[in-house]
Amino acid sequence: MTTGRHILRTLPSLRFVAINQSPSVPLLQLVATLASRGHDVTLLTGTLPNDQAPANVHAVIFGRYDATSLRRRLWSWLAFTGRTAAWLTHLPAEATVLACSNPPLLPHVAVAVASLRRFAVVARILDVYPNILTAAKIPGRRVLWGILATLHRWAYPRCAALFTLGDRMADLLVPYAGGQPIEVFPEWVSADSDLFLTIDKATARQRLGLPSDGTIVLFSGNVGLTHDVHAIAAVAGELSGAAIEFVVSAPRPDSLRLVFADCENVTVIPSVSAEDYPQLLAAADVGLLSLRAGAEAASFPSRTLSYLAAGLPIIAITGQPGDLADLIERHGCGCIVAPNNPAELAATIRTFATDADLSRLCRLNARSAAAGYGADIWLNALADRMESIAWQHVCSRDRRQT
Template identity: 30%
Template sequence: MTGSASHLHPLTGRTLLLVSTNYAPEHTGIGPYATQLAEHWAARGADTHVLAGMPHYPSWRLDPAYAGRWRATESRAGVTVHRRRHTVPPRQTALRRALFEASLLAHQLLAPPRMPRPHAVVAQMPSLAGAVVAARIAARYRVPFVPVVQDLMGAAAAQSGISGGDRAAAVAARAERYALSRAALVGIIHDSFRPRVQALGVAPGRIRLVPNWSHVSRPSASRTKTRARLGWAPDRQVVLHCGNMGLKQGLEVLVDAARLAPGVDFVLMGDGNQRTALQERARSLPNLRFLPPAESADFPDVLAAADVLAVTQRASVLDMSVPSKLTSYFAAGRPVIASVAAEGGTADEVRRSGAGVLVPPEDPAALLAALKELAADPAEADRLGARGPAYVDEHLSAAAGLGRLDDLLAEALGTDGSTAHEGAVRE
């Protein structure tokens, strides 16, 4: 057969709606994955729409470009983005998080996007509002609803340490059960989510593994020049953490490690609701610096300029997800040190990649011992670092990750010959 139709992408000509609270210009967390997915579908001929919040992450401050705007519709790289205003809590409590989700839910339900009838609705979780809104829009049009579980708010709230977390966890779990029970198929980014998703009422046969991918480019600048530009001494070990500075991350371990090791430089790059508290804790430490988030083009080079890249979590957190920073770390080609629980998605991914070492969470002495070993054996540090890009090439390429999501949606739509969507849409 020579007709061009045989070579069309399975989603070409479809109208798709992605519901994701976070979206470009947000460049950390879930936002980059939502953005690349929507732009991928648009580039392959789908009429792609996104229902999103106003940019605010990871600083938890409204982007000044959107100040005073209640609704906005914009075109970004061929994607029509419909934005709705919501509260932005500068500090996290159970009540403020509930108000954040409630404001998203109310505004998005009252003012759904004006767009042609979609063929399918996809949602990025852990947003509770986004999942519920997406499920209801899909039910209204009687089309497949496909949530992708990046994290689960119920589990996160129970472990967060936020005041009122237990009550918030119960409410979140009910919302998650409501949304997931209405899904044609459910994507999970790591197998550690499978039992929790099943416990929320999803049949095992409706769950598909769709791991995230490394969404950043490879470093291109000279490490020496980048370090000089950043003011990092060539003879000092530099430990870098990038991304959100929230309660879950437990970044106090890095502050305490800096206090114990004046000969090691620590850099916290990013923003978040715990940044001010961390700065206060580190006030007298000359070997700990705070940097704003790097520009997207500079981000890979900054990561590669460090000697060690750190990912941390509080000891009470059993994290099923894989932080987006970890896929970026692997691409940078530097060894990773993970101060996390031995169980969970982060630890599993570090072990699977072979690109780093694990140490117990909230244990600065153990972290410093691992750093000392890496500094004493540069060849081993280089070997660990080299495993990261190799792992990205083998398992975390954007083409592979986006292709898995294409397959998930095609299956839900029945374009692969399946009937996954039948009977799954209901009020």
């Protein structure tokens, strides 16, 4: 019997465009996979690792995401979205565009241009706005909520498909989808835990210049609107004098150093290289995640999957229900602490620092959970789905023309 994937691979080359101002490793792997299948693939982005695009992928750089302040964040979003819109006006109708919601209005702009150019748009929704605005307490959020909700209800039903990261996020999107199915394709990670088992913790700490003794609690990755770093500063104050060190690793550490200026037990470092990131994970004892109250169902921190693969027990500052809380409860790989509760958070961190049996159990459960988010499962599944959508779009155009 011939499978759908084998049928698709005998088809003529399809045209794909993927758009994300700050592409994740899974997105780069997706475009590389589509290109390896013989398709014409373009990536519109603001940055590339080592300034190098994946093999056989055309990359167009429009401007780096700037999160140093709210004003600069908005300006970088607007500039990138405007340049993308102009570029899309020249895209042929047979193309299929994967528009990620980074910047947030990127899918909407793609749909608007597609109404003229007739290409297909797939929206990949990475954070659910306008809920994020409420959680971040953005000024004018009530007005913005109404505007964004109206734009969602206009754009999302016009997409060829809607993708998001988790079931709770999908539930939030239902009112805007106009009956359009919402498909869940999470990010993925290498589930090869053997890599981390071969890294010596003491050596990793020495290599990165981290404290050699005590418990290290790691908070890594981009600090966006949904992440509450002030909660980490508060608990660091609660644990001052304990043998517990917080390591915060982020792309732009200068502004974070101001947040933690009074915290002697917090080390802020720039994001490490892809080569050193496994070392950073191996150096830690606990992975910390923080979502603002109200963002629990609207976002899923992608660094969660790296923590799982490394076998790190996870402490998540988050409300419920949400995809992050569901994952931790389902797999027993950590603990959930409600937002704005530094005393409970401090007690939970102390427990992981002193209870070796609990930490060992959570490490095993984390590695087991990571297997369900492996690239071997989700990468080909998403690539297959994109091929199916693109082929249906090309066939429907051919039928209309005849």
